[in-house]
Amino acid sequence: MTQRKKITIIASACLVLSLAASSFVLHRTDQLRPQATLDEVLLLSSPKVIKRASLGYDGLMACIYWTRAVQYFGYRHHYYATSYNLLAPLLEITTHLDPHLVVAYEFGTSFLAPKPPYGAGEPERAIELMNYGIQNNPDNWHLYYDLGFVYYMQLHDYKDAAETFERGSQIPNAHPFLKVLAAQMAQHAGEYETARMLWSATYQTTQDKQIKENAVEHLRALRVDEDVQQLQDAVTRFGVRTGRLPASMAELVAAEGLPGTPVDPDGHPYKLTPEGRVEVRVPDDFPFATKGLPPGYKPSPNFHSL
């Protein structure tokens, strides 16, 4: 074997072995310091500084920060996080870098507004973000719709919701349902029908698959809430009439003259507990339901829920 071949073999072996060894050591170090690489660090937090530092390539920087915001939300959501400290700053930087990045406002508010574990539980910051979006994209009626949605769903502020839908409806080419929503909000705020109308509108107007799935989940949950409410009212009526709780769902159905055993959107019959509570059989199938859930039940977070 020539000298050159020997050196080639030894050098190649050293290269491969040292690469493997350094990767192994790094892996072990990561185990010693869990979360180290995903620590909540925002080295530059000023949107203005970041815009300057981008040397005019702010569009690309906005895409990078938007991806970072999505990854941050997705990661924390996946691990049952209850705080999302960096989410709002990341979204602010993104939208400051590119004020026309509409997707950051639309998804950003749905990340920020809902209560944990579905979101950051920061509806006020979601409203701030959306107002900034409207200021920079005043002709986009979708943003008014999303803002009204936050007022309605998260803050139950029906007056501001109606006002926002009304403002949105005045934009040329705005979808006609904004006018309907504004009127509905003024007269029937807080009713199931209004909420159903909002989620149906979301389903019909979005092109995004995840938002569509989310709207379907909320519509299913609304049906469960409404069914459970009606059945619970029936249990109360039965109690007032007979002085006792119904022994079974079949007895309740017979007493109320219902056409059959009531079932949830998946076709599973609702169950009646000995304490007279109406519950769904599989609570995990209805992550957004607020009624019919066993006491102390906590929904498992779902990444796709926005």
Next chain:
Amino acid sequence: MRIAHIASNTFREAVRDRVLYNLIAFALLLSGAAILVGQISIEIEKLVVINLGLTAVSLFGVVIAIFIGIGLVSKEIEKRTLYTVLSRPVRRWEFIVGKFFGLAGTLVVNTFFMAIGVFAALFYVSHKFVRADALILVALYFIVLQFLIVCALALLFSSFSSPLLSAVFAFSLFVIGSFAEDLRNFAALAHGVSRWLATGAAYLVPNFSAFNVITSIAHEQPVAGQLILQNTLYAVFYAIMALSGAVLIFEYRDLK
């Protein structure tokens, strides 16, 4: 004719120096982004392809313009090939202008191939072209105009300074030029002598911010015809100014 010869030689030399190899890195970057971004982000595939593609075209080009431009004169002196060239009936200004066109031609060819890559990646993520995609051509045109200025500046510095210092000067001017709007705002806020100095500096350094329409084009916002015309005139005048400076310095430079 002599200028064309020098330009074509400069182009060939750049190709021989494997400058166009950057296209491979560009292709990998763009195809990787086109495939990956859809999986790690939401609804910005097309935006990323346009933003990343045009940013890469711009940055790769600026780096090439600076690194090749700074060596165009000094390398010829170092290798002593300049004396062979100038001993023929070639004037010094023709040498500078020929070098400029050779480098600009290299960058135009490079940009042409990168543009094909950008449109291919765009087609991959959108599966179709829409009318607004034609606006990308305007952004590419502005990027080429930007290259003309950077090439001329690199040549200017190369005509009197060492390659290292020329690179530092050219990069600094590129960065300062990107902040030109801020410099102008500062001038508007200043008073007295500072105001005059800042205003002078703002007009002296190249203003690259007007050439950057990448973000607005990514959102399909049209570019005013007046801006295209004025940017063209500005780039041509600025490049001529820097080239004239290079010619003047080189004309009087002692090459012994």
